[in-house]
Amino acid sequence: MSRNEEELSIMGYNKVYDYTQFSHDNDINVIPQQDFQKLVTDTFKNIANILKSTYGPYGSPYMLSENVGMYATKDGFNTFEAMDFSHQYKKMVYMQIKQIISRVNDTVGDGTTSCIMLANELFDILHDTMKGKDKEFKRLLLKELDNIEHFLNTTLLSTPSDKRVAMLTKNVLWNLINLADNYDEEITNVIYDALDPEIDDSGHITSIRNVSLKRQQINGISTIRDYKLAKLEGDYRVTIDMDQQIALYDFANKRDITILLYDHRFVEADWMSLKQVYDFDTETVIGDETKTPRPLLICAPSFATSFMNTLYDSYGTKCLMKAKPINIILCGIKGSFVQNEIKDLSELLQIPIHKLESTAVDFSKEKTVTCKVTNGDCLALFNVTSPDEYIKTLEYELENLKKDSKIIKDDYINRINALRLNAKDSIIEITAPNALESTMIFDKMLDCISIAKSAFENGVVPNMLVYGYQVMNDYYEKATNDIAKTLATCIKEAIKKIFEIIWKSKYDDNNDLEKTNAIKLLYSLNVDCENSFNIITNEFVSYTELPTSSQYDIEVLSASISIIKYMITSSGFIFDSQYMKAHGDTGRYIQQC
Numbered sequence: 195m196s197r198n199e200e201e202l203s204i205m206g207y208n209k210v211y212d213y214t215q216f217s218h219d220n221d222i223n224v225i226p227q228q229d230f231q232k233l234v235t236d237t238f239k240n241i242a243n244i245l246k247s248t249y250g251p252y253g254s255p256y257m258l259s260e261n262v263g264m265y266a267t268k269d270g271f272n273t274f275e276a277m278d279f280s281h282q283y284k285k286m287v288y289m290q291i292k293q294i295i296s297r298v299n300d301t302v303g304d305g306t307t308s309c310i311m312l313a314n315e316l317f318d319i320l321h322d323t324m325k326g327k328d329k330e331f332k333r334l335l336l337k338e339l340d341n342i343e344h345f346l347n348t349t350l351l352s353t354p355s356d357k358r359v360a361m362l363t364k365n366v367l368w369n370l371i372n373l374a375d376n377y378d379e380e381i382t383n384v385i386y387d388a389l390d391p392e393i394d395d396s397g398h399i400t401s402i403r404n405v406s407l408k409r410q411q412i413n414g415i416s417t418i419r420d421y422k423l424a425k426l427e428g429d430y431r432v433t434i435d436m437d438q439q440i441a442l443y444d445f446a447n448k449r450d451i452t453i454l455l456y457d458h459r460f461v462e463a464d465w466m467s468l469k470q471v472y473d474f475d476t477e478t479v480i481g482d483e484t485k486t487p488r489p490l491l492i493c494a495p496s497f498a499t500s501f502m503n504t505l506y507d508s509y510g511t512k513c514l515m516k517a518k519p520i521n522i523i524l525c526g527i528k529g530s531f532v533q534n535e536i537k538d539l540s541e542l543l544q545i546p547i548h549k550l551e552s553t554a555v556d557f558s559k560e561k562t563v564t565c566k567v568t569n570g571d572c573l574a575l576f577n578v579t580s581p582d583e584y585i586k587t588l589e590y591e592l593e594n595l596k597k598d599s600k601i602i603k604d605d606y607i608n609r610i611n612a613l614r615l616n617a618k619d620s621i622i623e624i625t626a627p628n629a630l631e632s633t634m635i636f637d638k639m640l641d642c643i644s645i646a647k648s649a650f651e652n653g654v655v656p657n658m659l660v661y662g663y664q665v666m667n668d669y670y671e672k673a674t675n676d677i678a679k680t681l682a683t684c685i686k687e688a689i690k691k692i693f694e695i696i697w698k699s700k701y702d703d704n705n706d707l708e709k710t711n712a713i714k715l716l717y718s719l720n721v722d723c724e725n726s727f728n729i730i731t732n733e734f735v736s737y738t739e740l741p742t743s744s745q746y747d748i749e750v751l752s753a754s755i756s757i758i759k760y761m762i763t764s765s766g767f768i769f770d771s772q773y774m775k776a777h778g779d780t781g782r783y784i785q786q787c
Contacts, residue, residue, distance in 0.1 A: 213283060225283070225767040234764045235317075237287040238757070241277065242314035245270055245307045250699030251730055265630055268376065270307030271299045272637060283769070294756045298749045301604075303644025304374060305750045308659065311695060313754040316688035317761055323684060334677050336762060339755050342681065345669055346755075350652070350748045359653030359661070359744050362399040366654055366738045367391060367646060373657070373740065374642040381635070384421045385642050388620040402650050403618045404611070405643050409632045410625045419635070420625040427566070428574030430542055430612070431619050432535060434493075435526040435571065445523065445567045448576065449489070452562050454555060456494035456548045457536050460524070462501045470554045474509055477521045479557045488557075489521040491565070493539070495532045497524055525573060531605065538609055541584040543575070569621060581613050588613070607651060649743035656726035656737040658696075659689045662747035685751070696729055 197205075212218065213233040216226050225233070247254050248268045255266040258276045267273060274295065279285040291310075298305040324332060360366075367389070372382045391399040403425070456464065471480050477487040497506075506524065513520045529535040540547045545561045564576040592606040622639065626632035655661035663686055670682035726740035727733075 213281075223769050223771045225769065227764075227766040230767045231761075231764050233283055234287050234761055237279065237284045238291065238314070238317075238761060241274065241288070241291065242310050244277065245273060245310050246314075246695060248273055249307050249311060250696035252699040265634055267634065269634075269638065269641075270304075270310070271295070271641075272634070274306055274310075283767070290760060291757060294753050294760070298753045299641070301644065302648045302743060302746045302749050303641035305746055305753075308692065309750045309753045309757070311692055312659070312688055312750060313757040313761075315691040315695075316685060316754060316758055319684045319688055319691075320681075320758065320762070323680065331677070332762070335681065336759065338678050338681050339759055341678070342669060342685075343752055343755050346665065346748050346752045349665055350745060359655060360737065362391075362650050362654055363397050363738070364391060364393055364399065366741050367399060367402075367649070369739055370649055370654065370741045370743075371642045371646055373742070374645050375638055378638075380421075381639060381642070384423060384622060385639060385646070388423055388425075388622050389643075389646060390425065390618070390620065399650060401614070401618075402646065403620045405620045405622065407636055407639055407643075408621060408623045409636055410623055418625060419627065419631070422623040422625070424569070424621045424623070426568055426572060426574060426619040426621065428568075428576050429578040430539075430575045432493075432539060432573045432575070433528040433571060434567070434573045435528050436524070436567065448564055448566045450562050450564050451489045451491045451523070452557070452560050453491045453493055453543060453545060453565075454548065454560065455536060455540055455543075455545055456492070457533060458494065458550050459496045459498055460492060460494040460501065461498040462505055464548070465501060465505050467552075467554050471557065472555070474522070475512075482557075487521060489523070491523050491525055493525045493527050493536075495536070496526055528571075534605070534609055538584075538613060542578060542581050542613060572619075585610055585613055645743055645746065648745040649741070652743055652745040654737065654741040655744045655747065656724075657740045657742045658693055658727060659747050659750065660726070661744050662751045663689045665748070665751070688754075693727075700729055 202208075213225055213229050216229060217223060244256075248256060248270060253268055255268045256273050256276070257264055257266050258272065274292065277288065279288050295306050295309050298309055320335070324335065362370075368382065368386055371385050372379065375381045375385075385405070388405045389402040392401045394400050454468075472478075472488075472490070473480055476485065477489065478485050479488055482488075502524075509522065510520055527535050527539075536547060543561055543563060546552075546556075546559050548555065563578075566574050566576075568574050588606055588610050592603065592610070595602060595606075624632055624635050624639070626635055666682050666685050666689070670679055670686075673679045673682060724737060725734045726737050728735045728740060
């Protein structure tokens with residue numbers, strides 16, 4: 195006897211079917227809105243349920259299997275990246291979510307699990323809130339989500355002068371790193387030493403080093419885990435890439451050399467232009483009465499292969515035949531944005547930039563600089579005068595940005611920090627028993643460095659999204675309509691739910707009165723963000739013991755809202771017709787536990 199859907203539902207059976215059922219039934223490459231929203235929601239819920247078990251100090255680690263072995267991790271982003279979906283459209287949803295949370299991981303080095311959990315709780319709350327509401331309410335709700343994202347971005351871009359944001363101190367920095375690396379004190383000490391903070395008389399950190407990581411190749415069987423720390427020399431450093439010809443010239447020691455700076459690929463025409471004012475045989479400036487050899491360091495984004503294989507190769511051969519050193523050295527400037535590197539180097543050294551349309555080199559305007567190459571890929575410059583005026587220009591441009599772009603802002607901040615004489619560099623070289631552990635340690639160190647940098651630039655606050663909660667309190671107070679107040683309240687409730695999940699990881703009890711009181715205290719008494727709640731010891735402690743960066747809270751909130759907007763606005767989906775497969779799936783009923 196066949197039963198209808200209502201009878202099956204009463205008996206505990208729910209229909210499970212392919213999300214492309216409409217496509218199969220109608221031979222069309224379309225997934226309707228209702229089915230596609232279910233696909234998005236189901237995929238997200240699967241991700242949230244997996245990450246939920248890792249959350250909190252009592253969360254359980256996952257075993258991750260790779261080709262080179264297995265390891266356990268509680269890191270949210272590593273766990274997320276290890277997931278895969280065989281269903282091609284679930285994979286598409288997964289990649290969309292990854293694109294959003296990668297922004298948080300790349301910016302502050304952590305926050306994947308917090309972001310997913312917060313979005314999950316907020317989605318459930320908003321789903322109940324929107325029941326029975328008309329489309330106009332949903333439209334205004336989405337508009338208000340956009341307003342909150344803008345408010346959060348503005349909060350982050352503004353100078354952290356708010357009393358809820360504290361400056362970084364030695365003790366706070368050490369605790370911050372220790373929390374981020376899950377209390378591995380060996381890693382904490384190495385990263386802290388690499389950052390090498392400078393501290394003023396009031397105990398506040400005024401500068402930290404830029405830290406980069408390298409992995410040493412492991413050959414043979416080893417159980418050693420080791421870290422080598424090198425603090426780079428010089429007042430200013432440029433990432434470079436030198437040709438193998440550098441091996442013919444001793445540049446590992448300090449050397450005075452004239453730098454010629456080009457903003458384009460160096461080609462034969464540039465070499466011939468240089469030849470008009472420089473004698474390659476005597477390595478002296480034409481017309482210079484002293485006839486003193488003048489070594490040159492030609493810096494450019496890259497060098498034409500045709501030039502390298504003809505003119506420069508010919509120059510090097512002549513030097514070898516005459517048993518004289520190669521004094522014209524080629525140096526490729528690297529970096530995330532090479533043109534900025536070149537412009538900043540020009541301002542710092544007070545030397546001209548040679549452009550495609552430039553005339554011949556004027557050596558009266560060039561400058562001899564003391565420098566050396568370290569680690570094979572770093573040009574260290576010495577005795578550089580502080581570029582205070584140029585830094586002021588960049589700071590003025592930063593303050594007057596027309597667009598609230600986080601990427602552009604970070605670009606300016608990185609340039610300013612690199613130009614300051616106290617912005618020094620360190621390199622940590624990681625040695626691990628195998629490639630998998632090396633990768634895991636590399637990722638964890640990178641996360642710690644990112645959050646330390648974030649805390650230095652944006653200030654520190656207690657953990658548990660307390661600062662984010664207070665920011666939403668501010669938004670609630672400034673709200674001018676009921677929907678804005680409702681949404682702010684929903685986000686605050688979702689943040690409280692996050693703390694409940696962490697609490698549950700320890701007690702597994704949703705009705706614990708002590709827990710409820712702790713949550714109320716955490717988000718009502720900490721208006722000035724002076725305390726954190728230690729879930730392990732069940733007591734309030736100073737924010738200095740359990741700190742995070744204010745940027746962490748803002749980025750997690752912003753990314754969570756981006757996920758919510760994606761889930762709410764997911765309309766029907768038209769997919770590539772080549773993926774259509776008629777397999778006759780008509781659905782089936784299974785009993786839900």
